[in-house]
Amino acid sequence: MRIALAQLNPIVGDLEGNRQLVLAAARKAHEAQAELLVTSELVISGYPPKDLLLREGFAKACDRAVESLAPELPPGLGTLVGHPTTHDVPAGRVANAASLLFNGQRVQTIRKCLLPNYDVFDERRYFLCAESAAPLEFLGRRWGVHICEDAWHGEVGTSYHLPSENRRDPIAELAAAGVDCFINLSASPFEIDKPNRREEIVRRHVARHGRPFVFVNQVGGNDDLVFDGNSLVVNAAGQTVQRLKSFDSDLAIVDLDDLPAAAPRPERTRPADLLDALILGLKDYAHKSGFRDCVLGLSGGIDSALACYIAAQAFGPGRVHGLAMPSRYSSQHSVDDAIDLARNLGVDCQIVGIDDMHRAYEAQAVIAEDLLSQPAGLADQNLQARIRGASVMIRSNRHGWLALATGNKSELAVGYCTLYGDMAGGFAVLCDVFKKDVYAMSHYINDVREGQEIIPASSLSKPPSAELAPNQVDQDTLPPYPVLDAILEGLIEQELSIATLSRQFPEEVVRWVATRLDRNEFKRRQMPPGIKLSQRAFGSGRRMPMAARFAWE
Numbered sequence: 305m306r307i308a309l310a311q312l313n314p315i316v317g318d319l320e321g322n323r324q325l326v327l328a329a330a331r332k333a334h335e336a337q338a339e340l341l342v343t344s345e346l347v348i349s350g351y352p353p354k355d356l357l358l359r360e361g362f363a364k365a366c367d368r369a370v371e372s373l374a375p376e377l378p379p380g381l382g383t384l385v386g387h388p389t390t391h392d393v394p395a396g397r398v399a400n401a402a403s404l405l406f407n408g409q410r411v412q413t414i415r416k417c418l419l420p421n422y423d424v425f426d427e428r429r430y431f432l433c434a435e436s437a438a439p440l441e442f443l444g445r446r447w448g449v450h451i452c453e454d455a456w457h458g459e460v461g462t463s464y465h466l467p468s469e470n471r472r473d474p475i476a477e478l479a480a481a482g483v484d485c486f487i488n489l490s491a492s493p494f495e496i497d498k499p500n501r502r503e504e505i506v507r508r509h510v511a512r513h514g515r516p517f518v519f520v521n522q523v524g525g526n527d528d529l530v531f532d533g534n535s536l537v538v539n540a541a542g543q544t545v546q547r548l549k550s551f552d553s554d555l556a557i558v559d560l561d562d563l564p565a566a567a568p569r570p571e572r573t574r575p576a577d578l579l580d581a582l583i584l585g586l587k588d589y590a591h592k593s594g595f596r597d598c599v600l601g602l603s604g605g606i607d608s609a610l611a612c613y614i615a616a617q618a619f620g621p622g623r624v625h626g627l628a629m630p631s632r633y634s635s636q637h638s639v640d641d642a643i644d645l646a647r648n649l650g651v652d653c654q655i656v657g658i659d660d661m662h663r664a665y666e667a668q669a670v671i672a673e674d675l676l677s678q679p680a681g682l683a684d685q686n687l688q689a690r691i692r693g694a695s696v697m698i699r700s701n702r703h704g705w706l707a708l709a710t711g712n713k714s715e716l717a718v719g720y721c722t723l724y725g726d727m728a729g730g731f732a733v734l735c736d737v738f739k740k741d742v743y744a745m746s747h748y749i750n751d752v753r754e755g756q757e758i759i760p761a762s763s764l765s766k767p768p769s770a771e772l773a774p775n776q777v778d779q780d781t782l783p784p785y786p787v788l789d790a791i792l793e794g795l796i797e798q799e800l801s802i803a804t805l806s807r808q809f810p811e812e813v814v815r816w817v818a819t820r821l822d823r824n825e826f827k828r829r830q831m832p833p834g835i836k837l838s839q840r841a842f843g844s845g846r847r848m849p850m851a852a853r854f855a856w857e
Contacts, residue, residue: 305445305560308333308341311533311548313524315592316350319369323348326385327376329555334378336557339443341383344489344522345452346400348373348387351491351522352529357430363388363398375408382406382442384449386489388431389413397432402451402489404440412440416451417474424493424529424836424844427453437474439483448483448515450474452490455505455519479513485560486515491522494532494581495839496574503536503544503569510542516560523553525588528833528843530581539563551580575748578741578837579614582733585835587618589731590706599699600708601692601726602626602645602653604638605768609645609759610746611710611733621650625705628655629692631662633680634771641760648758658691665691680773688772689725697728706730709832714739716831716842717792718817719824720782727831735834736841738792739768739785783813791817796840802856818856826850 310329314322326343333341345351348366356362366388377383382404389401391413400416415434419427437454439446454474478486486509492502506517516539523533530551537546537558543566548554550572558564590598598615602608615624628642639655646653665687666675675684700707709729711721713736721727734742746759768778768785782788791814794800805814828842829850840846 305340305443306336306338307518307537307558307560308336308338309518309520309535309537309546309548309554309556309558310341310343311520311523311535311552311554311556312343312347313553313588314344314347314350314522316353316526317356318350319348319365322350323369323373326373326383330377330381330383332555333557334381338381338557341381342487342489342518342520343383343385344520345386345402345491346388347385347489347522350526351531352424352526353388354426357388357398363390367391370403370405370410374405374410377405377408379407382411384487384489386451386491389415393432398430399434400427400431400451402449404442404449406442411442414438414440414449414451416454417472418453418457420453420456423839425453437477437481439478439481445484446482448475448478448481448486450478450486450488452488452492455486455488455490455509459505475509475513479515483515486510486513486517488517488519490519491531493529493836494577495837496577499532499534499550499572499577502534503538506536506538507542507544510538510540514540516540516563518558523549523551523584525585525835526592527589528836528841530585530588530835532577532581537563544569550577551584573748575741575745576753578737579745579748579753581837582614582737582835583617586614586731586733589833590619593706595704595706595730597623597625597703597705598708598731599625599627599696599703599705600710600729601696602628602642603710603771604628604635604641604645604760604763606742606746606759606763607712607734608710609641609763610742610749611708612645612649612651613746613749613758614733615708616649616651622652624649624651625699625703626651626653627692627696627699628653629658629695630655631657631688631771632659633688633773633776637762637766638771641763644760645758645763648760656695658688658695661691662688680776685770685772686722686725689722689770690728693722693725693728700730708733710734711831712737712739712742713842714782714785714788714792716828717796717824718782718788718820719827720778721827723827723830727827729832732832732834735831735843736837738789740789783817787813788817792821795821796846797838815856822848822852822854 312325386402393399403413404411417434421428440449457473520535522531535548545563707729709732712734794805
């Protein structure tokens with residue numbers, strides 16, 4: 305029994321384009337003599353469709369796309385396709401479904417049982433769950449077809465809220481019904497170490513039930529989520545025998561009756577995964593939103609250097625436009641580093657000094673007193689950042705380029721960033737990247753990915769500085785980044801208290817970080833979208849109040 309795994313990159317809402325992706329994969333599978341093609345969760349609509357599902361006619365249009373796909377598929381090839389459906393559900397409701405298409409017909413449709421409502425997931429807002437999981441019969445076999453979260457029952461961090469549903473295990477139900485093989489259609493977003501976690505979940509199901517397992521995941525970026533692919537097949541002995549690509553579309557064929565030998569797990573490092581996720585996420589955000597070029601400020605610092613490298617990989621160097629915007633406080637070496645970076649990457653870079661614009665503000669009588677009474681004070685520093693942000697946005701507006709913000713998660717967490725300044729833009733490349741990972745990825749680029757100095761060595765070695773005041777460095781205001789990042793990980797990723805973290809770090813430092821983390825939620829609400837890489841990314845993955853008071857302990 306030859307099964308094709310189609311790891312596809314759909315565009316949310318592009319029903320015809322997504323239908324064509326499935327059709328192209330089906331033709332390749334048929335040429336390879338596959339008997340069954342498996343696609344990913346909601347591949348027809350793209351995942352996540354969010355409130356498009358609430359629009360009148362959207363789910364029915366997805367059903368029509370499925371119905372029109374069936375007669376175009378190659379004869380003799382069964383195709384499992386994920387889609388929203390209104391079939392066999394109460395009026396006004398929608399289900400997250402997978403349908404088997406065969407010889408021009410929709411043969412059977414199954415619905416998702418477990419609807420996640422945690423982290424970025426909000427599926428109870430849209431879908432009606434299935435009441436039970438049942439086998440799908442095809443070509444003399446019983447298939448345990450299920451959808452994404454149905455395989456995550458009981459995993460740490462999952463939550464379904466209804467006690468009756470918490471007691472349900474769709475995989476166990478399918479095993480009890482005597483299925484020959486499990487098939488999971490997924491749209492499982494990337495986060496650090498999640499590919500390994502998924503594989504271990506699959507292996508546990510195989511160890512418990514003794515059936516092979518086919519897992520097909522979506523790939524590509526959609527808004528703030530990036531999907532890493534990493535589809536796989538595990539045999540009944542618990543060995544992974546087929547792996548599809550990371551962060552790329554792919555198609556693979558396996559013979560269920562003659563599975564290959566175990567496939568070794570590829571060596572993937574944290575910097576490599578983060579970098580690939582960011583490149584794919586930015587590339588797809590731009591492509592799916594209609595942007596062909598981008599523009600960003602190049603300060604000569606490490607954050608803008610890494611963001612520029614990612615942009616060059618996502619857009620191509622010829623479509624990246626940098627602006628070096630020195631002020632009266634900028635060092636020559638920072639300008640030189642920006643120019644060297646642009647030369648190394650082959651991207652466009654122009655020098656636009658901001659001092660004349662800065663002095664023009666100082667000459668305005670109404671605000672001159674505020675600025676000149678405290679030279680290089682907070683208002684003056686933020687003004688410089690906003691002049692730079694406006695300069696980037698002018699270029700963006702004039703040419704229709706995507707403006708990139710380059711601040712990292714460490715700075716965004718404590719508000720070491722300027723609204724309408726360095727936060728201005730259409731996409732925040734590094735918003736879920738701690739400073740430690742900015743350095744780790746930059747070293748990885750030079751030492752491994754490129755094997756040569758692309759990011760200037762001085763950008764990596766000099767003390768980080770916004771250069772908005774004389775002799776300024778970040779550590780004048782912030783704790784050392786290794787300390788700051790460790791405290792932030794405790795506060796954000798683990799939701800630890802000040803008391804707990806103060807066993808490891810000075811209490812006054814922990815309290816300073818915690819207070820600023822809370823106070824700056826209003827800034828983060830106004831930041832551009834960016835790619836979620838962690839379990840607790842700012843935005844949809846971490847929903848904190850702005851107008852609130854809590855006495856940390």
